Amino acid sequence: MFLGLLLRRVLSALQAGRPLVAAGLALVMAACATPPAADDEAARAAYKEANDPLEPLNRTIFEINRGLDKLIFRPVAELYRNALPDGLRDGVRNAVNNLDTPNILVNDLLQAEWRRSSESARRFTVNSLAGAGGLVDLMAMEPGEDGEPVPFHNEDFGQTLAVWGAGEGPYLVLPIFGPSNVRDAFGRVGDLFLDPLNHVIPSDVRTEFGLSRMLANGIDSRSRVIESLDDIERDSIDLYAAIRSLYRQYRRNEIVNGEIQTIPAPDISINFDDDLSRERRAAVLQ
Protein backbone atom coordinates (compact mmCIF):
# COMPACT_ATOMS: atom_id res chain seq x y z
CA MET A 1 0.00 0.00 0.00
CA PHE A 2 0.96 3.55 -0.62
CA LEU A 3 1.31 4.54 3.02
CA GLY A 4 3.10 1.35 3.89
CA LEU A 5 5.53 1.89 1.07
CA LEU A 6 6.14 5.44 2.13
CA LEU A 7 6.75 4.39 5.70
CA ARG A 8 9.15 1.64 4.65
CA ARG A 9 11.10 4.13 2.51
CA VAL A 10 11.33 6.60 5.34
CA LEU A 11 12.43 3.90 7.77
CA SER A 12 15.12 2.55 5.47
CA ALA A 13 16.33 6.07 4.81
CA LEU A 14 16.53 6.61 8.54
CA GLN A 15 18.48 3.40 9.02
CA ALA A 16 20.83 4.30 6.21
CA GLY A 17 21.88 7.54 7.78
CA ARG A 18 22.00 8.03 11.52
CA PRO A 19 23.02 11.69 11.13
CA LEU A 20 19.69 12.16 9.37
CA VAL A 21 17.91 10.86 12.48
CA ALA A 22 19.79 13.32 14.62
CA ALA A 23 18.94 16.13 12.21
CA GLY A 24 15.30 15.08 12.16
CA LEU A 25 15.15 14.97 15.93
CA ALA A 26 16.70 18.42 16.14
CA LEU A 27 14.09 19.69 13.70
CA VAL A 28 11.27 18.26 15.79
CA MET A 29 12.74 19.73 18.95
CA ALA A 30 13.04 23.11 17.29
CA ALA A 31 9.43 22.82 16.16
CA CYS A 32 8.21 22.22 19.70
CA ALA A 33 6.20 24.91 21.37
CA THR A 34 7.81 26.23 24.53
CA PRO A 35 5.51 25.52 27.46
CA PRO A 36 4.41 28.68 29.29
CA ALA A 37 6.04 29.69 32.57
CA ALA A 38 5.01 27.77 35.67
CA ASP A 39 3.44 30.82 37.35
CA ASP A 40 1.16 31.65 34.43
CA GLU A 41 -1.76 29.47 35.48
CA ALA A 42 -4.21 30.39 32.69
CA ALA A 43 -1.60 29.93 29.96
CA ARG A 44 -0.46 26.59 31.36
CA ALA A 45 -4.02 25.30 31.53
CA ALA A 46 -4.67 26.39 27.94
CA TYR A 47 -1.43 24.69 26.84
CA LYS A 48 -2.46 21.47 28.54
CA GLU A 49 -5.97 21.59 27.10
CA ALA A 50 -4.68 22.11 23.55
CA ASN A 51 -2.42 19.02 23.98
CA ASP A 52 -0.39 20.18 21.01
CA PRO A 53 3.34 20.32 21.86
CA LEU A 54 4.26 20.24 18.16
CA GLU A 55 2.03 23.23 17.39
CA PRO A 56 4.56 25.27 15.34
CA LEU A 57 5.36 22.28 13.08
CA ASN A 58 1.67 21.31 12.93
CA ARG A 59 0.69 24.82 11.92
CA THR A 60 3.23 24.77 9.09
CA ILE A 61 1.95 21.45 7.75
CA PHE A 62 -1.60 22.72 8.18
CA GLU A 63 -0.85 25.75 6.00
CA ILE A 64 0.79 23.57 3.34
CA ASN A 65 -2.26 21.28 3.35
CA ARG A 66 -4.50 24.31 3.07
CA GLY A 67 -2.52 25.55 0.08
CA LEU A 68 -2.80 22.14 -1.59
CA ASP A 69 -6.52 22.14 -0.84
CA LYS A 70 -7.02 25.56 -2.44
CA LEU A 71 -4.93 24.64 -5.43
CA ILE A 72 -5.94 21.03 -6.06
CA PHE A 73 -8.36 19.23 -3.73
CA ARG A 74 -11.16 21.77 -3.52
CA PRO A 75 -11.23 22.51 -7.28
CA VAL A 76 -11.16 18.79 -8.10
CA ALA A 77 -13.94 18.12 -5.58
CA GLU A 78 -16.00 20.92 -7.09
CA LEU A 79 -15.44 19.62 -10.60
CA TYR A 80 -16.44 16.13 -9.47
CA ARG A 81 -19.60 17.47 -7.84
CA ASN A 82 -20.59 19.49 -10.89
CA ALA A 83 -19.77 16.79 -13.41
CA LEU A 84 -21.51 13.82 -11.81
CA PRO A 85 -25.23 13.55 -11.00
CA ASP A 86 -26.18 13.03 -7.33
CA GLY A 87 -27.09 9.40 -7.88
CA LEU A 88 -23.72 8.52 -9.32
CA ARG A 89 -21.87 10.26 -6.52
CA ASP A 90 -23.93 8.35 -3.98
CA GLY A 91 -22.86 5.22 -5.84
CA VAL A 92 -19.21 6.19 -5.41
CA ARG A 93 -19.80 6.84 -1.71
CA ASN A 94 -21.55 3.48 -1.26
CA ALA A 95 -18.80 1.63 -3.14
CA VAL A 96 -16.08 3.24 -1.02
CA ASN A 97 -18.03 2.46 2.16
CA ASN A 98 -18.56 -1.10 1.01
CA LEU A 99 -14.83 -1.59 0.41
CA ASP A 100 -14.24 -0.25 3.93
CA THR A 101 -16.79 -2.58 5.50
CA PRO A 102 -14.60 -5.71 5.94
CA ASN A 103 -12.12 -3.63 7.93
CA ILE A 104 -14.99 -2.02 9.86
CA LEU A 105 -16.20 -5.53 10.70
CA VAL A 106 -12.73 -6.48 11.98
CA ASN A 107 -12.74 -3.41 14.23
CA ASP A 108 -16.34 -4.03 15.37
CA LEU A 109 -15.17 -7.48 16.46
CA LEU A 110 -12.03 -6.17 18.16
CA GLN A 111 -14.28 -3.79 20.12
CA ALA A 112 -16.65 -6.64 21.03
CA GLU A 113 -19.53 -4.76 19.39
CA TRP A 114 -21.48 -7.87 18.40
CA ARG A 115 -24.60 -6.15 17.13
CA ARG A 116 -22.61 -3.77 14.94
CA SER A 117 -20.40 -6.69 13.81
CA SER A 118 -23.39 -8.56 12.49
CA GLU A 119 -24.64 -5.38 10.81
CA SER A 120 -21.30 -4.96 9.02
CA ALA A 121 -21.15 -8.62 8.00
CA ARG A 122 -24.68 -8.45 6.61
CA ARG A 123 -24.04 -5.14 4.90
CA PHE A 124 -20.99 -6.40 3.06
CA THR A 125 -22.63 -9.62 1.85
CA VAL A 126 -25.99 -8.08 0.94
CA ASN A 127 -24.55 -5.02 -0.80
CA SER A 128 -21.78 -6.89 -2.63
CA LEU A 129 -24.12 -9.58 -3.92
CA ALA A 130 -27.43 -7.78 -4.40
CA GLY A 131 -26.41 -4.13 -4.33
CA ALA A 132 -24.61 -3.99 -7.70
CA GLY A 133 -21.27 -4.88 -6.15
CA GLY A 134 -21.61 -2.25 -3.42
CA LEU A 135 -22.86 0.68 -5.52
CA VAL A 136 -26.18 0.53 -3.67
CA ASP A 137 -26.46 0.37 0.10
CA LEU A 138 -29.53 -1.85 0.41
CA MET A 139 -29.14 -2.11 4.20
CA ALA A 140 -29.51 1.64 4.62
CA MET A 141 -32.56 1.75 2.36
CA GLU A 142 -34.72 -1.21 3.31
CA PRO A 143 -36.07 -1.98 6.77
CA GLY A 144 -34.12 -4.73 8.50
CA GLU A 145 -35.28 -7.31 11.01
CA ASP A 146 -36.64 -4.80 13.52
CA GLY A 147 -38.34 -2.76 10.81
CA GLU A 148 -35.74 0.02 10.79
CA PRO A 149 -33.19 0.63 8.04
CA VAL A 150 -29.60 0.10 9.22
CA PRO A 151 -27.49 3.17 8.40
CA PHE A 152 -23.80 2.75 7.59
CA HIS A 153 -21.42 3.11 10.52
CA ASN A 154 -17.70 3.68 10.50
CA GLU A 155 -14.98 2.10 12.61
CA ASP A 156 -11.20 2.10 12.40
CA PHE A 157 -8.24 0.88 14.40
CA GLY A 158 -7.74 4.31 16.01
CA GLN A 159 -11.19 3.95 17.57
CA THR A 160 -10.43 0.38 18.58
CA LEU A 161 -7.26 1.53 20.36
CA ALA A 162 -9.36 4.15 22.17
CA VAL A 163 -11.93 1.53 23.24
CA TRP A 164 -9.02 -0.58 24.51
CA GLY A 165 -8.04 2.35 26.70
CA ALA A 166 -5.32 4.13 24.72
CA GLY A 167 -5.20 7.90 25.20
CA GLU A 168 -5.19 10.10 22.12
CA GLY A 169 -1.68 11.47 22.64
CA PRO A 170 -0.55 14.83 21.26
CA TYR A 171 -2.37 16.36 18.31
CA LEU A 172 -0.74 15.87 14.91
CA VAL A 173 -1.32 17.32 11.47
CA LEU A 174 -0.29 14.78 8.84
CA PRO A 175 0.79 15.90 5.37
CA ILE A 176 -2.19 15.58 2.98
CA PHE A 177 -4.23 13.46 5.44
CA GLY A 178 -4.71 16.39 7.81
CA PRO A 179 -5.82 16.37 11.47
CA SER A 180 -4.82 13.35 13.57
CA ASN A 181 -3.15 12.44 16.82
CA VAL A 182 -0.56 9.89 17.86
CA ARG A 183 -3.17 7.20 18.51
CA ASP A 184 -5.04 7.74 15.24
CA ALA A 185 -1.80 7.87 13.23
CA PHE A 186 -0.90 4.44 14.65
CA GLY A 187 -4.47 3.42 13.89
CA ARG A 188 -4.04 4.29 10.21
CA VAL A 189 -1.01 2.04 9.95
CA GLY A 190 -2.82 -0.69 11.90
CA ASP A 191 -5.77 -0.57 9.50
CA LEU A 192 -3.42 -1.22 6.55
CA PHE A 193 -2.39 -4.49 8.17
CA LEU A 194 -5.84 -5.43 9.46
CA ASP A 195 -7.87 -4.72 6.33
CA PRO A 196 -8.86 -8.13 4.91
CA LEU A 197 -9.01 -6.64 1.41
CA ASN A 198 -5.28 -5.92 1.51
CA HIS A 199 -4.70 -9.65 2.03
CA VAL A 200 -7.02 -10.67 -0.80
CA ILE A 201 -6.02 -8.23 -3.55
CA PRO A 202 -3.17 -9.64 -5.72
CA SER A 203 0.11 -8.02 -4.79
CA ASP A 204 0.89 -6.70 -8.29
CA VAL A 205 -2.16 -4.36 -8.30
CA ARG A 206 -2.28 -3.66 -4.55
CA THR A 207 -0.68 -0.24 -4.82
CA GLU A 208 -2.95 0.89 -7.66
CA PHE A 209 -6.00 -0.47 -5.90
CA GLY A 210 -5.12 1.24 -2.62
CA LEU A 211 -4.36 4.53 -4.34
CA SER A 212 -7.58 4.63 -6.38
CA ARG A 213 -9.63 3.72 -3.34
CA MET A 214 -7.97 6.45 -1.31
CA LEU A 215 -8.43 8.96 -4.13
CA ALA A 216 -12.12 8.15 -4.64
CA ASN A 217 -12.73 8.39 -0.91
CA GLY A 218 -10.83 11.68 -0.63
CA ILE A 219 -12.50 13.40 -3.57
CA ASP A 220 -16.01 12.27 -2.62
CA SER A 221 -15.56 13.18 1.05
CA ARG A 222 -14.17 16.61 0.14
CA SER A 223 -17.03 17.26 -2.30
CA ARG A 224 -19.56 16.78 0.50
CA VAL A 225 -18.15 19.43 2.80
CA ILE A 226 -17.33 22.25 0.37
CA GLU A 227 -19.80 24.75 1.84
CA SER A 228 -19.38 23.58 5.45
CA LEU A 229 -15.61 24.07 5.32
CA ASP A 230 -16.01 27.45 3.60
CA ASP A 231 -18.34 28.50 6.44
CA ILE A 232 -15.96 27.30 9.15
CA GLU A 233 -13.10 29.15 7.47
CA ARG A 234 -15.12 32.36 7.19
CA ASP A 235 -16.50 32.25 10.74
CA SER A 236 -13.34 31.39 12.63
CA ILE A 237 -10.73 33.72 14.02
CA ASP A 238 -8.16 30.92 14.30
CA LEU A 239 -8.94 28.22 11.75
CA TYR A 240 -6.14 25.94 12.93
CA ALA A 241 -7.41 25.90 16.52
CA ALA A 242 -11.02 25.49 15.38
CA ILE A 243 -10.17 22.44 13.24
CA ARG A 244 -8.07 20.97 16.06
CA SER A 245 -11.02 21.18 18.42
CA LEU A 246 -13.51 19.94 15.82
CA TYR A 247 -11.34 16.91 15.05
CA ARG A 248 -10.92 16.00 18.71
CA GLN A 249 -14.64 16.26 19.44
CA TYR A 250 -15.63 14.48 16.25
CA ARG A 251 -13.36 11.54 17.08
CA ARG A 252 -14.61 11.41 20.67
CA ASN A 253 -18.15 11.21 19.32
CA GLU A 254 -17.16 8.46 16.88
CA ILE A 255 -15.44 6.45 19.60
CA VAL A 256 -18.56 6.38 21.80
CA ASN A 257 -20.64 5.65 18.68
CA GLY A 258 -22.66 8.85 19.05
CA GLU A 259 -23.74 8.20 22.64
CA ILE A 260 -23.72 11.82 23.66
CA GLN A 261 -24.45 11.19 27.32
CA THR A 262 -21.03 9.70 27.91
CA ILE A 263 -19.55 13.09 27.05
CA PRO A 264 -19.88 15.47 30.00
CA ALA A 265 -21.75 18.72 29.47
CA PRO A 266 -19.63 21.86 29.59
CA ASP A 267 -20.10 23.85 32.77
CA ILE A 268 -21.98 26.81 31.36
CA SER A 269 -23.70 28.93 33.99
CA ILE A 270 -27.10 30.17 33.10
CA ASN A 271 -27.67 32.92 35.63
CA PHE A 272 -25.51 35.90 35.14
CA ASP A 273 -27.03 38.44 37.49
CA ASP A 274 -24.37 41.04 37.97
CA ASP A 275 -24.23 44.73 37.20
CA LEU A 276 -22.91 44.18 33.70
CA SER A 277 -25.84 42.00 32.78
CA ARG A 278 -28.38 44.51 34.13
CA GLU A 279 -26.67 47.31 32.28
CA ARG A 280 -26.79 45.36 29.02
CA ARG A 281 -30.43 44.48 29.51
CA ALA A 282 -31.30 48.12 30.15
CA ALA A 283 -29.53 49.09 26.93
CA VAL A 284 -31.68 46.72 24.91
CA LEU A 285 -34.91 48.07 26.37
CA GLN A 286 -34.13 51.61 25.28
Add this chain to the structure above:
Amino acid sequence: MVTRRTYLALFALAALWLGPGLTAAAAIEAGQARTFIQSLGDEAITTLTRSELTANAREAKFRRLLRQGFAIEGIAKFVLGRYWRTITTDQRRRYLNAFEELIVKTYAARFEQYNGDSFRVTGERPDGEAGRLVESEINQSSGPPLKVQWRVREGSEGLKIVDILVEGVSLAVTQRSEFAAVVQRHGGSVDALIEELESKVKALK
Protein backbone atom coordinates in the same frame (compact mmCIF):
# COMPACT_ATOMS: atom_id res chain seq x y z
CA MET B 1 -32.78 1.51 68.27
CA VAL B 2 -36.08 3.23 68.75
CA THR B 3 -34.60 6.67 68.58
CA ARG B 4 -32.60 5.80 65.51
CA ARG B 5 -35.71 4.51 63.80
CA THR B 6 -37.61 7.63 64.78
CA TYR B 7 -34.91 9.79 63.30
CA LEU B 8 -35.04 7.78 60.11
CA ALA B 9 -38.79 8.13 59.91
CA LEU B 10 -38.59 11.85 60.54
CA PHE B 11 -35.90 12.15 57.92
CA ALA B 12 -37.96 10.23 55.38
CA LEU B 13 -40.98 12.36 56.15
CA ALA B 14 -38.94 15.52 55.72
CA ALA B 15 -37.58 14.24 52.43
CA LEU B 16 -41.07 13.46 51.21
CA TRP B 17 -42.32 16.82 52.24
CA LEU B 18 -39.40 18.86 50.96
CA GLY B 19 -38.50 16.59 48.07
CA PRO B 20 -41.06 17.52 45.45
CA GLY B 21 -40.57 21.22 46.08
CA LEU B 22 -36.80 20.89 45.71
CA THR B 23 -36.88 18.84 42.54
CA ALA B 24 -39.54 21.01 40.95
CA ALA B 25 -37.21 23.97 41.27
CA ALA B 26 -34.29 22.13 39.70
CA ALA B 27 -35.68 19.93 36.93
CA ILE B 28 -37.42 20.99 33.77
CA GLU B 29 -40.72 19.26 33.15
CA ALA B 30 -40.59 16.61 30.45
CA GLY B 31 -41.72 17.95 27.11
CA GLN B 32 -41.23 21.58 28.11
CA ALA B 33 -37.74 21.92 26.61
CA ARG B 34 -38.86 20.21 23.43
CA THR B 35 -41.72 22.65 22.95
CA PHE B 36 -39.37 25.54 23.73
CA ILE B 37 -36.90 24.53 20.98
CA GLN B 38 -39.59 23.78 18.42
CA SER B 39 -41.33 27.11 18.93
CA LEU B 40 -38.05 29.05 18.94
CA GLY B 41 -37.09 27.32 15.68
CA ASP B 42 -40.47 28.01 14.11
CA GLU B 43 -40.34 31.63 15.18
CA ALA B 44 -36.84 32.05 13.76
CA ILE B 45 -37.90 30.59 10.43
CA THR B 46 -41.08 32.66 10.14
CA THR B 47 -39.63 36.00 11.24
CA LEU B 48 -36.07 35.88 9.89
CA THR B 49 -36.44 34.33 6.45
CA ARG B 50 -38.76 36.96 4.98
CA SER B 51 -36.97 38.27 1.92
CA GLU B 52 -38.26 41.86 2.24
CA LEU B 53 -36.35 42.39 5.49
CA THR B 54 -33.39 44.77 5.38
CA ALA B 55 -30.12 43.47 6.81
CA ASN B 56 -30.49 45.76 9.82
CA ALA B 57 -34.04 44.68 10.59
CA ARG B 58 -33.07 41.03 10.26
CA GLU B 59 -30.17 41.52 12.64
CA ALA B 60 -32.38 43.28 15.19
CA LYS B 61 -34.93 40.48 15.11
CA PHE B 62 -32.18 37.88 15.32
CA ARG B 63 -30.62 39.63 18.32
CA ARG B 64 -33.96 39.64 20.14
CA LEU B 65 -34.42 35.89 19.54
CA LEU B 66 -30.81 35.22 20.51
CA ARG B 67 -31.22 36.93 23.87
CA GLN B 68 -34.60 35.37 24.43
CA GLY B 69 -33.49 31.84 23.67
CA PHE B 70 -29.82 31.64 24.66
CA ALA B 71 -27.87 32.16 27.88
CA ILE B 72 -25.63 34.35 25.77
CA GLU B 73 -23.63 35.89 28.61
CA GLY B 74 -23.09 32.55 30.33
CA ILE B 75 -21.88 31.13 27.02
CA ALA B 76 -19.57 34.10 26.44
CA LYS B 77 -18.11 33.64 29.90
CA PHE B 78 -17.57 29.90 29.38
CA VAL B 79 -15.98 30.49 25.99
CA LEU B 80 -13.43 32.91 27.42
CA GLY B 81 -12.58 30.30 30.07
CA ARG B 82 -10.01 31.09 32.70
CA TYR B 83 -9.27 34.50 31.23
CA TRP B 84 -12.66 35.85 32.34
CA ARG B 85 -11.43 36.21 35.92
CA THR B 86 -8.31 38.08 34.86
CA ILE B 87 -9.95 41.00 33.02
CA THR B 88 -11.54 44.28 34.13
CA THR B 89 -15.23 45.17 33.98
CA ASP B 90 -14.50 47.43 31.05
CA GLN B 91 -12.80 44.64 29.12
CA ARG B 92 -15.72 42.34 29.94
CA ARG B 93 -18.16 44.90 28.56
CA ARG B 94 -16.21 45.20 25.31
CA TYR B 95 -15.80 41.43 25.07
CA LEU B 96 -19.51 40.68 25.62
CA ASN B 97 -20.50 43.25 23.00
CA ALA B 98 -18.03 41.93 20.44
CA PHE B 99 -19.01 38.31 21.16
CA GLU B 100 -22.71 38.97 20.65
CA GLU B 101 -22.10 41.18 17.61
CA LEU B 102 -20.05 38.44 15.97
CA ILE B 103 -22.80 35.85 16.47
CA VAL B 104 -25.43 38.25 15.11
CA LYS B 105 -23.32 39.17 12.08
CA THR B 106 -22.36 35.59 11.37
CA TYR B 107 -25.74 33.91 11.64
CA ALA B 108 -28.44 36.50 10.92
CA ALA B 109 -27.52 36.68 7.23
CA ARG B 110 -27.76 32.88 6.92
CA PHE B 111 -31.53 33.10 7.32
CA GLU B 112 -31.73 35.24 4.22
CA GLN B 113 -30.46 32.34 2.11
CA TYR B 114 -32.74 29.89 3.85
CA ASN B 115 -33.60 27.24 1.28
CA GLY B 116 -36.42 25.41 3.02
CA ASP B 117 -34.38 22.78 4.88
CA SER B 118 -36.87 21.39 7.34
CA PHE B 119 -36.21 21.57 11.06
CA ARG B 120 -37.79 18.88 13.19
CA VAL B 121 -37.51 18.15 16.90
CA THR B 122 -37.17 14.39 17.29
CA GLY B 123 -36.77 13.82 21.01
CA GLU B 124 -35.72 14.98 24.42
CA ARG B 125 -33.86 13.45 27.35
CA PRO B 126 -32.31 14.40 30.68
CA ASP B 127 -28.89 16.05 30.41
CA GLY B 128 -26.68 16.36 33.46
CA GLU B 129 -28.28 17.08 36.83
CA ALA B 130 -30.93 19.61 35.93
CA GLY B 131 -30.85 20.08 32.18
CA ARG B 132 -32.53 18.63 29.14
CA LEU B 133 -31.04 17.67 25.81
CA VAL B 134 -33.38 18.31 22.92
CA GLU B 135 -32.66 16.31 19.78
CA SER B 136 -33.49 17.62 16.35
CA GLU B 137 -32.82 16.96 12.70
CA ILE B 138 -32.23 19.34 9.86
CA ASN B 139 -33.07 17.74 6.54
CA GLN B 140 -30.67 19.09 3.96
CA SER B 141 -31.37 19.20 0.26
CA SER B 142 -28.42 16.85 -0.26
CA GLY B 143 -26.92 14.25 2.02
CA PRO B 144 -28.19 12.60 5.18
CA PRO B 145 -30.07 14.65 7.80
CA LEU B 146 -27.91 16.70 10.13
CA LYS B 147 -28.18 15.75 13.82
CA VAL B 148 -28.42 18.87 15.99
CA GLN B 149 -28.79 18.78 19.76
CA TRP B 150 -29.68 21.61 22.11
CA ARG B 151 -28.58 21.75 25.73
CA VAL B 152 -31.33 23.50 27.69
CA ARG B 153 -31.15 24.78 31.27
CA GLU B 154 -33.58 26.69 33.44
CA GLY B 155 -32.52 30.07 34.78
CA SER B 156 -34.20 32.96 36.54
CA GLU B 157 -35.71 34.06 33.23
CA GLY B 158 -36.98 30.67 32.17
CA LEU B 159 -35.50 28.16 29.74
CA LYS B 160 -32.30 29.03 27.92
CA ILE B 161 -30.05 27.21 25.47
CA VAL B 162 -26.48 26.90 26.76
CA ASP B 163 -24.90 24.96 23.90
CA ILE B 164 -25.59 23.50 20.46
CA LEU B 165 -24.07 20.21 19.32
CA VAL B 166 -23.83 19.47 15.62
CA GLU B 167 -23.09 15.77 15.00
CA GLY B 168 -21.75 15.59 18.54
CA VAL B 169 -19.48 18.62 18.17
CA SER B 170 -20.09 21.41 20.68
CA LEU B 171 -20.04 24.96 19.35
CA ALA B 172 -19.15 26.37 22.77
CA VAL B 173 -16.24 23.99 23.29
CA THR B 174 -14.89 24.67 19.78
CA GLN B 175 -15.07 28.41 20.22
CA ARG B 176 -13.47 28.16 23.66
CA SER B 177 -10.38 26.44 22.30
CA GLU B 178 -10.23 28.86 19.41
CA PHE B 179 -10.34 31.88 21.72
CA ALA B 180 -7.73 30.32 24.02
CA ALA B 181 -5.43 29.83 21.01
CA VAL B 182 -5.77 33.48 19.98
CA VAL B 183 -5.03 34.73 23.51
CA GLN B 184 -2.04 32.39 23.71
CA ARG B 185 -0.65 33.49 20.37
CA HIS B 186 -0.69 37.05 21.67
CA GLY B 187 1.19 36.25 24.84
CA GLY B 188 -1.87 36.05 27.07
CA SER B 189 -3.46 39.31 25.96
CA VAL B 190 -7.27 39.25 26.10
CA ASP B 191 -7.26 42.72 24.53
CA ALA B 192 -5.75 41.20 21.39
CA LEU B 193 -8.62 38.71 21.26
CA ILE B 194 -11.22 41.46 21.70
CA GLU B 195 -9.58 43.43 18.91
CA GLU B 196 -9.65 40.40 16.60
CA LEU B 197 -13.33 39.88 17.38
CA GLU B 198 -14.09 43.53 16.71
CA SER B 199 -12.22 43.53 13.41
CA LYS B 200 -13.99 40.31 12.39
CA VAL B 201 -17.32 42.03 13.10
CA LYS B 202 -16.25 44.97 10.94
CA ALA B 203 -15.18 42.64 8.14
CA LEU B 204 -18.60 40.99 8.16
CA LYS B 205 -20.45 44.28 7.83
